[in-house]
Amino acid sequence: MTLIDTRQPPEQASRKVADYKPSLLQSEEHGxxxxxxxxxAIRVVLEVIEELGLAQNNIAVxxxxxxxxxxxxxDVDSTLCLHGRAPATxxxxxxxxxxTAVWTLQGDGDMVxxxxxxxxxxxxxGENITCILLNNGVFGDTGGQMTAASVIGQRTKxxxxxxTADDHGYPIAIAELVASLQGSAYVARCSVHNAASIAQTRRxxxxxxxxxxxxxxxxxVEILTMCPTGWFVAPEAGxxxxxxxxxxxxxxxxxxxxxxxxxxxAE
Amino acid sequence: xxxxxxxxxxxxxxxxxxxxxxxxAGYPMSPATELLEHLARKLPASGGTCINAATxxxxxxxxxxxxxxxxxxATGSCGQGLALMQEAIAESALNETPLVVFNMARNQQxxxxxTRGGGWGDYRxxxxxxxxxxxxxxxxxxxxxxxxxxxxxxxxxxxxxxARTQVSVDVGRRDFGxxxxxxxxxxxxSGGSGKSRQIWTWGAGKHNTPGPGPSVHWARIAEKFxxxxxxxxxxxxGFVEDAETVVVAFGTGGKFVEHVVHDLRGQGHxxxxxxxxxxxxxxxxxxxxxxxxxxxxxxxxxxxGQMIDDVRLNVRDRRIVRPIGGVSFDSSGLxxxxxxxxTVIRQRILDTLEGATL
Ligand SMILES: Cc1ncc(C[n+]2csc(CCOP(=O)(O)OP(=O)(O)O)c2C)c(N)n1
Ligand code: SF4
Ligand SMILES: [Mg+2]
Numbered sequence: 001m002t003l004i005d006t007r008q009p010p011e012q013a014s015r016k017v018a019d020y021k022p023s024l025l026q027s028e029e030h031g032x033x034x035x036x037x038x039x040x041a042i043r044v045v046l047e048v049i050e051e052l053g054l055a056q057n058n059i060a061v062x063x064x065x066x067x068x069x070x071x072x073x074x075d076v077d078s079t080l081c082l083h084g085r086a087p088a089t090x091x092x093x094x095x096x097x098x099x100t101a102v103w104t105l106q107g108d109g110d111m112v113x114x115x116x117x118x119x120x121x122x123x124x125x126g127e128n129i130t131c132i133l134l135n136n137g138v139f140g141d142t143g144g145q146m147t148a149a150s151v152i153g154q155r156t157k158x159x160x161x162x163x164t165a166d167d168h169g170y171p172i173a174i175a176e177l178v179a180s181l182q183g184s185a186y187v188a189r190c191s192v193h194n195a196a197s198i199a200q201t202r203r204x205x206x207x208x209x210x211x212x213x214x215x216x217x218x219x220x221v222e223i224l225t226m227c228p229t230g231w232f233v234a235p236e237a238g239x240x241x242x243x244x245x246x247x248x249x250x251x252x253x254x255x256x257x258x259x260x261x262x263x264x265x266a267e
Numbered sequence: 268x269x270x271x272x273x274x275x276x277x278x279x280x281x282x283x284x285x286x287x288x289x290x291x292a293g294y295p296m297s298p299a300t301e302l303l304e305h306l307a308r309k310l311p312a313s314g315g316t317c318i319n320a321a322t323x324x325x326x327x328x329x330x331x332x333x334x335x336x337x338x339x340x341a342t343g344s345c346g347q348g349l350a351l352m353q354e355a356i357a358e359s360a361l362n363e364t365p366l367v368v369f370n371m372a373r374n375q376q377x378x379x380x381x382t383r384g385g386g387w388g389d390y391r392x393x394x395x396x397x398x399x400x401x402x403x404x405x406x407x408x409x410x411x412x413x414x415x416x417x418x419x420x421x422x423x424x425x426x427x428x429x430a431r432t433q434v435s436v437d438v439g440r441r442d443f444g445x446x447x448x449x450x451x452x453x454x455x456x457s458g459g460s461g462k463s464r465q466i467w468t469w470g471a472g473k474h475n476t477p478g479p480g481p482s483v484h485w486a487r488i489a490e491k492f493x494x495x496x497x498x499x500x501x502x503x504x505g506f507v508e509d510a511e512t513v514v515v516a517f518g519t520g521g522k523f524v525e526h527v528v529h530d531l532r533g534q535g536h537x538x539x540x541x542x543x544x545x546x547x548x549x550x551x552x553x554x555x556x557x558x559x560x561x562x563x564x565x566x567x568x569x570x571x572g573q574m575i576d577d578v579r580l581n582v583r584d585r586r587i588v589r590p591i592g593g594v595s596f597d598s599s600g601l602x603x604x605x606x607x608x609x610t611v612i613r614q615r616i617l618d619t620l621e622g623a624t625l
Contacts, residue, residue, distance in 0.1 A: 072473050072474055075460070092290060092330055117321055121325060
């Protein structure tokens with residue numbers, strides 16, 4: 001395996017998200033690493049919001065992680081809140097603006113470490129918000145340390161020989177945890193490692209926002225994303241590494257769907 | 268004006284609603300609990316939302332969200348609960364969301380916490396300390412006004428006595444003048460316009476509408492707090508013109524001191540009192556003037572000596588400054604301990620007047 005020197009930022013100029021720019025991005029020039037999965041996932045979310053006609057009726061709450069840099073690129077009314085607290089901040093916004101689609105963008109460090117209480121309690125309350133989790137199994141932003149979602153065997157900067165259950169305990173599968181609570185309406189785990197998985201992510205994100213519009217409760221889409229820099233692998237190796245590591249511990253698919261109640265028929 | 272008999276917490280809840288409070292999230296901690304209980308009942312009835320937060324951290328971040336959406340929002344607790352909120356209080360100063368925080372304190376050991384804060388950054392927090400319930404009603408409403416006017420966090424620092432005694436007050440809406448429009452509020456409508464809004468501590472703005480960046484943003488906020496420090500000082504004083512002794516006290520303690528000083532004046536003592544209403548900004552120049560002719564300044568506070576730092580900063584070595592308070596606590600219900608007692612305060616003042624060191 002080729003190890004990447006992460007003491008310096010990579011030399012490459014920032015890359016475009018893709019040739020096509022969703023209308024809810026002010027620029028496609030982002031500062032994330034080559035091979036990063038986060039811009040792909042964010043683009044999917046923005047496209048879905050646009051498709052659902054929510055472009056002028058949504059508010060984003062971003063947590064602290066590499067994705068936070070998108071606060072300058074999103075053409076969406078947004079706030080970058082305190083580390084871990086996005087579901088709480090979003091609760092305050094949604095309760096005041098119940099007709100606006102309110103969504104959060106968090107990483108695994110943000111949601112499963114610092115903000116575990118906030119996501120679980122927001123779910124338990126059945127807050128009508130959509131939570132997007134970008135799970136790369138590391139604190140990418142701080143340089144690749146172990147999170148509560150890092151999988152057994154995963155090498156990180158503070159589990160350098162691989163995470164062991166003896167030393168570090170077991171990873172938390174947040175999506176299943178959220179699905180187990182009554183207040184969740186829709187929970188899915190997706191990925192962005194290939195075209196098919198991106199298409200599936202789009203379908204799930206769409207349903208998640210639809211459940212919010214229907215007032216069904218909290219929806220969560222966990223998206224497994226590549227973090228080649230934090231994993232110390234080459235950018236092109238990220239997709240395979242993702243499915244060999246996180247992909248084996250966290251099965252993809254819809255975990256829960258409290259689909260729309262059938263419309264009452266007139267008598 | 269219509270007077271109604273209220274328990275303190277209920278009057279403060281009513282005053283907050285009259286001021287336009289729309290969102291409250293709190294977590295029980297005595298003596299702030301009753302405020303949460305009253306708001307849980309009254310706020311939904313007036314079209315607002317009250318949430319029983321899972322933690323103080325969750326509560327304050329919810330309130331910050333509601334404030335970011337453009338609505339008057341508050342949270343409340345005391346002591347350690349306020350300690351848990353410090354990160355968010357600082358954040359609301361730096362991202363400029365107007366946030367009101369009630370600290371229904373147990374006694375007076377919250378002075379440093381309220382005036383120095385424990386969050387990160389070059390920020391200050393306006394701290395309003397009422398002496399009694401009518402003033403608490405007034406300052407509660409003022410807190411929302413100042414929060415909106417400057418886009419800053421404001422702490423209302425009450426205590427057990429305020430929260431739990433019954434007084435007849437007028438809780439009706441006060442008018443403090445016009446406010447700028449909330450053209451920064453997140454309402455979700457500007458997506459895709461190229462000019463979407465942003466609330467962020469870093470002040471970096473968006474690609475199309477760049478902000479000044481963190482250094483300039485934080486420096487501007489620091490300047491804003493300098494302006495607030497100049498314009499928002501509030502205090503009350505009495506008999507200071509010819510006073511040889513000036514007693515400084517805040518909150519409920521100030522009311523006790525005022526009473527004792529009246530009494531001692533009646534007996535011919537040349538004594539006055541000074542009470543900062545804003546603990547931050549501390550009315551330092553006013554204190555300097557009030558103590559210009561005094562020989563000694565006595566500081567009464569129910570803690571080991573916190574406000575005395577601000578008194579010394581302003582009086583410096585021109586006058587003798589002596590503490591006459593101290594740590595005072597009991598678990599009998601009001602928590603104020605033996606010191607919050609007019610007879611005790613009077614004796615402590617007299618002791619220092621007769622003391623050889625003076
Ligand atoms: C209270 C607080 N603690 C720590 C940090 C430092 N910090 C910034 S981003 C981050 C974690 C990022 O991890 P994750 O949410 O997984 O996002 P990623 O960068 O992996 O996308 C941390 C710990 C912070 N900003 N605030
Ligand atoms: S460190 Fe990881 S998550 Fe962060 S930008 Fe680089 S690849 Fe993406
Ligand atoms: Mg991560």
